[in-house]
């Protein structure tokens with residue numbers, strides 16, 4: 182029998198991608214599949230707390246084994262900001278362009294432009310909690326380059342590369358990204 186696991190996302194693309202990696206022994210359920218239409222709580226101060234909060238909510242309210250992810254960009258010279266606030270760094274409008282502009286402004290007088298994208302996944306299986314982390318280190322450049330991807334991709338150049346994430350194909354970014362690394366660990370654990 183297939184092991185059922187709910188992924189705390191409404192993003193069909195993310196779901197499909199993970200289902201393909203996990204293969205036939207797992208059946209991934211979306212929030213829609215378990216009839217969860219409310220916004221999941223995300224009020225923690227860290228990526229760890231937020232992904233745990235989302236997974237715990239599903240486990241408690243829907244009695245399903247599940248996992249949830251949370252990601253952010255951590256900039257060294259800004260003490261790890263925007264971090265958990267990455268999506269709404271410049272305000273509640275959650276505009277990627279506003280966020281990028283504010284980050285460039287806040288970094289304009291700094292020499293150290295090192296940063297990392299980080300993803301934390303929390304898995305809850307029969308009450309047992311496990312967390313998986315994925316990191317990609319890099320540099321924040323001064324001007325935007327490229328049009329692929331989303332968020333801070335046009336200003337992030339991963340270590341060992343000259344292209345920004347927004348200048349890479351989805352496949353290329355998907356091989357090295359924070360998200361891919363965290364999901365790789367989750368999949369290895371489930372296998």
Ligand code: ITT
Nearest residue numbers: 250251252253254267268298330331332333334358
């Ligand atoms: P969901 O929670 O609905 O999945 P989200 O936008 O909050 O959407 P994440 O938790 O994955 O998605 O990421 C939070 C923010 O961190 C995101 O809005 C971006 O600003 C930034 N971010 C995360 N991963 C990124 C990536 O691969 N490239 C660029 N920015 C990223």
